[in-house]
Amino acid sequence: MTSFDTLRMTAADFAAVAGCRPTSQALTVLREGQISRRLLMLKSVADMARRTVPGLWSRSGAADGWELCGRARGADAQAFEWVVLAPHVGVWLGRCLRALTRSGPASRLSVDLSRLGSFAAATALRAGLHPDITLSTPDGLLWLPTLGVAELPEGTQRVRLDGPYLRLAGRTVGLREDQGRRLATEGPRWLSPHRVTVHPDGRGPVLSVAIDDVDPYRLPAHGHPVQKRQDSFQVAHWEQTLGEAWRLLAAVLPERADACAGLCTTLVPLLPDPAGRGRSSSSRETYGAVAVAPQDDPERLAETLLHETAHVSFAALTDLVDLADPHDESRHRVGWRPDPRPVGAVLTGAHAHLALLEFWARRARETSDATARIAAARHERYGRQVAAALRQLHGHRALTPRGALFVDHMIAEAEHHGRRVRRFQAGHHPGGGLETSSSLRVTSGDAALPKGNEGRSPQGHAVGTGEASATTGGNASAIQTRRGAWTEQPMAGWQRENGLNAPYCA
Numbered sequence: 001m002t003s004f005d006t007l008r009m010t011a012a013d014f015a016a017v018a019g020c021r022p023t024s025q026a027l028t029v030l031r032e033g034q035i036s037r038r039l040l041m042l043k044s045v046a047d048m049a050r051r052t053v054p055g056l057w058s059r060s061g062a063a064d065g066w067e068l069c070g071r072a073r074g075a076d077a078q079a080f081e082w083v084v085l086a087p088h089v090g091v092w093l094g095r096c097l098r099a100l101t102r103s104g105p106a107s108r109l110s111v112d113l114s115r116l117g118s119f120a121a122a123t124a125l126r127a128g129l130h131p132d133i134t135l136s137t138p139d140g141l142l143w144l145p146t147l148g149v150a151e152l153p154e155g156t157q158r159v160r161l162d163g164p165y166l167r168l169a170g171r172t173v174g175l176r177e178d179q180g181r182r183l184a185t186e187g188p189r190w191l192s193p194h195r196v197t198v199h200p201d202g203r204g205p206v207l208s209v210a211i212d213d214v215d216p217y218r219l220p221a222h223g224h225p226v227q228k229r230q231d232s233f234q235v236a237h238w239e240q241t242l243g244e245a246w247r248l249l250a251a252v253l254p255e256r257a258d259a260c261a262g263l264c265t266t267l268v269p270l271l272p273d274p275a276g277r278g279r280s281s282s283s284r285e286t287y288g289a290v291a292v293a294p295q296d297d298p299e300r301l302a303e304t305l306l307h308e309t310a311h312v313s314f315a316a317l318t319d320l321v322d323l324a325d326p327h328d329e330s331r332h333r334v335g336w337r338p339d340p341r342p343v344g345a346v347l348t349g350a351h352a353h354l355a356l357l358e359f360w361a362r363r364a365r366e367t368s369d370a371t372a373r374i375a376a377a378r379h380e381r382y383g384r385q386v387a388a389a390l391r392q393l394h395g396h397r398a399l400t401p402r403g404a405l406f407v408d409h410m411i412a413e414a415e416h417h418g419r420r421v422r423r424f425q426a427g428h429h430p431g432g433g434l435e436t437s438s439s440l441r442v443t444s445g446d447a448a449l450p451k452g453n454e455g456r457s458p459q460g461h462a463v464g465t466g467e468a469s470a471t472t473g474g475n476a477s478a479i480q481t482r483r484g485a486w487t488e489q490p491m492a493g494w495q496r497e498n499g500l501n502a503p504y505c506a
Contacts, residue, residue, distance in 0.1 A: 007032050007320075014402075018409030020355035022259045022313055030316035031085075031262070034287045037319055038084045041093040042069075048100040049113055056113055061136045065117030068124055068131060076127035083123045086145040087266045087289035088217035092119070094285045095217075111138050118143050121161050125175075130163040141216060142166070147175055148192030149214045159188075166190070194235045196267075198243040200250035205261040207246045211238055212266050212289070222281045222291035227269040237294065238267070245301035252362050256306065256355075263309040264290045282308045284315040299363070299375075303356055310355035314348050323347060323403035324396075332392045335385030343398040347407070350389035353382050354410055357417045379417070386410075387419040394421060 009017075013026035022030075046066050049057045057063055073080040083089065096112050098104025114136035122144040124131040135142060137159055142150040150166055150173065152159060159168050166173040166188060173190050194211040212218060213230045230238070250257040268291035273279040278300055279293040290308040295301040317323075324343045331340035334349055341349065360382065363375035393399065393407045411421045 007036075009320075014405070015409045017313060017317055018351070018406045019413040020310055020351065020358070021255065021413075024258065027259060027262050027313070030313060030320075033320045034316055035081050035085055038090065038093065039081075041090075041097060042084065045093060045096045045100065045113075045116070048097070052100060053109070053113070056110060060110060060114040061117040061134070062113045064133060065120035068117070068120035068133060072120060072123035072127040072129060075124075075129055079126040079128070080123045083119070083126055083146050085288065087286040088212070088215045088221065089119070089145050090285035090287060091217040091221045091283075092145075114138055115143050119145060122147050125164060132160075132162050134158055134160050143216060144175070145215070148190060149216065150175075151189040151191065153188065156188075191229060193266075194230060194238075196235065196239045196242060198239065198246045200257065201247050204250040204254055205258045207242065207257075207261050207264070209242070209264060209267045211235060212268050218268050218286075218289075218291075221283050221286050222268055222270065222289075223283070224279055224281060224291065224293075225271040226291070227271055230269060234269075238269070241294070241296060241298070241301055242267075244298040245295075245305065248298045249302040249305060249359075252302075252366070253306070253359050256358075259313070260305050260309045263288065263312045264305060266290070267292065269294070278304065280304045280308055282311045282315070284319075287312060287316055303359065303378075306355050306359055307352045310352040311348060314351050318344075318348075321402055322400050323406050324400065325398040328398035330396075330398065332389075334389050335381075343393070343396060346389050346393060347403070350386050350393065351410060353389075354386050354413055356382050357386070357414070361417060383414070383417055383419050386414050387421055390414055390419075390421045 007029050009026060009029045013023050013029070016023045017026050017030075046062075049062060069080075092112060092115060095104065095108065099106040099109040099112065117133065117135045118137075121131050121133055121135060125144070125147065135158065137152055137156055140152045140154060140156055142152060142159055142161075144150075150159070152168065156168065159166055161167075164175045166175065168188055171188065173188050175190055175192070191214045193214060195208065196211055197206060197208040199206050211230060213227060218226055227234075246257075249260065265288040266286075268289055270279050270281075270291050270293040272293045278295060281291045282289060290305065290312070292301070292304050292308070295304065324347055326344060328343050331342060332346050334341050334346055336349060336353060357379060360375045360379035364372050364379055367375060390407065390411050394411065395404070399407060414421060
């Protein structure tokens with residue numbers, strides 16, 4: 001049996017994430033946690049599909065795909081995990097698990113499960129193998145995450161993948177060729193993501209993102225309508241605007257640029273808001289993806305990158321440790337949205353807005369005239385909104401002990417910007433006191449564990465905030481997962497919030 005490794009986040013790194021100044025060590029823990037989570041979800045899909053829908057498992061090609069996954073992972077585990085971590089693979093896995101556990105719609109299960117074969121093919125190609133496999137394409141679309149998609153002629157139910165070539169009715173399409181060009185009117189069309197790479201002025205990290213305008217799982221994931229295939233002029237515009245925004249961000253806030261570059265690997269173009277407002281979002285299941293409408297103002301696009309990558313880091317952390325009770329029903333008013341929000345939404349929203357304060361504070365100091373006045377006004381507005389939200393959060397009964405600590409670190413960052421947050425005594429907060437806080441494990445899928453393990457987390461990684469180690473006992477507010485080896489326990493419990501992939505919208 002492969003030995004267990006343990007992910008540990010120190011108290012200092014936990015505080016850095018809460019204060020919107022994540023360290024490289026903290027980002028490594030978050031990324032490794034996402035890889036572990038995806039591996040466990042993938043294994044759960046296979047285990048549950050074999051057990052609950054054995055007929056569909058065989059005829060959809062999922063069984064052959066699962067066998068190819070094993071070979072690809074054995075050939076190059078790092079390449080395999082690169083595909084596993086592709087942002088919209090998370091959406092696919094979530095949909096499969098919700099359908100298999102009957103906590104979500106099952107109408108698309110046959111299509112989604114058939115894509116285990118094409119997912120496996122992508123991992124095999126990335127691992128340097130030459131897969132020769134017939135893949136199901138019940139919706140006329142071949143999905144190869146990180147590589148692209150092939151739009152197939154109407155009525156095509158299967159296609160043969162011969163290494164990096166699609167063979168269909170006497171035609172051959174190279175997967176690294178024909179960038180959107182059809183070989184014939186009725187033939188297949190291969191579409192791969194665009195790649196945009198921008199450099200800062202002088203020293204600093206490079207931002208390299210895939211412009212994903214083809215993945216079928218981007219459509220419902222980001223809370224807004226997405227754009228279709230970008231033409232060369234649109235791609236050039238993204239390169240220009242991202243370059244201007246990135247050079248500004250790297251110059252104003254260089255210590256945050258590294259984190260942004262690591263947390264934003266994919267950009268999903270959204271349709272512009274009809275009212276002319278900015279539009280952006282990220283979602284819990286799409287680690288690494290930021291969705292945004294075209295934005296010509298470099299300051300606002302830099303702000304969007306900061307805001308949404310803060311959401312990405314927060315979501316990754318909450319996949320490892322509970323900060324708030326997801327079952328708490330209290331609702332609270334916030335300054336950035338008109339609708340009352342649950343505690344978890346107040347927490348992630350306040351954190352993402354907190355991430356903007358240092359940027360606008362420096363812009364106000366380093367510029368003059370109208371630019372400085374606008375920056376100061378934004379710093380003031382966001383500061384008021386964050387402080388008001390933190391007053392509601394401090395001492396709230398729905399916070400776990402680590403959630404309360406997270407809020408304390410956020411308060412310290414807000415106070416660094418001159419925002420005094422009135423602190424309630426435990427038991428006197430309008431939402432309740434810390435003495436009634438909920439300390440939940442991330443996994444609530446105890447019923448899926450072997451008999452005798454009720455009430456305990458499955459074995460594997462532990463993530464905590466102590467300097468020495470994280471507790472892993474029955475009452476630990478930590479997630480234990482397994483990296484580098486398949487787990488024996490299904491992990492459908494990771495989908496426990498509300499069965500939905502709620503987008504975080506700016």
